Amino acid sequence: MAVVDYESKYDQADKIKYLNYLAGIASRYRKEKEDCPKLRMIVIYTGDIRREQVSSEYDIGAVKMNIEPAFLSELDGGSILQHLADKVTRNELLTDEELMEMIILPLSYRKKQEKEKRIYETVNLAVRMQDRSQQVFALAGILAFTDKIIDRETANRIRRAIEMTQVAMIFEEEKQQALTQAARIFEEEKRHAVEAEKKKAADSVKAERKKNADFKQQTVMKMIEKGY
Structure with a gap:
């Protein structure tokens, strides 16, 4: 796990702040009865700071910490x-x-x-x-x-x-939602129109068949009347 901070100036006293960060995380894991993962302390230094100005180590005997500095001044x-x-x-x-x-x-x-x-x-x-x-x-x-x-x-x-x-x-x-809705309505209207045309065509065929059947029936009746 990495903890990241950034600084525009270098101060050795900031190391105590970083220690507090790390100790707080370790304490939280202990309260939750979980093993604390390996911790990294990454400090990003702005262009105001050069590498030679920074010490990455903090050693007070019983406690020793190493930070991982990153220097924006070295960017192109x-x-x-x-x-x-x-x-x-x-x-x-x-x-x-x-x-x-x-x-x-x-x-x-x-x-x-x-x-x-x-x-x-x-x-x-x-x-x-x-x-x-x-x-x-x-x-x-x-x-x-x-x-x-x-x-x-x-x-x-x-x-x-x-x-x-x-x-x-x-x-x-909202525009995309409106377009989607419009497309859905268009497709629905098109489907209704196609179904209406199919029904109209079917009704037309049915009517034509009935007309032909009626014509045949009338023709047969006339033929019978005339004795054919």
């Missing part, structure tokens, strides 16, 4: 953004990994101006996504992960985009 942000933009332009679905890359991409930069620029770019990219569910996921993720650095105007823009997308999803669902 430009290449990732271009790859995502190409897929969105081709209206292709993103993989789960690509969605996460879009969400955390702004955090891979160190300077505030760079972060804000990438937030703007990833939001614009997410808005262009054709799949509504992926669009909402990406926008909500960007809003959640960049909450400490995003400006109010951009945050409000993301919220409006999410609301509009959710409304569009409702409209799309």
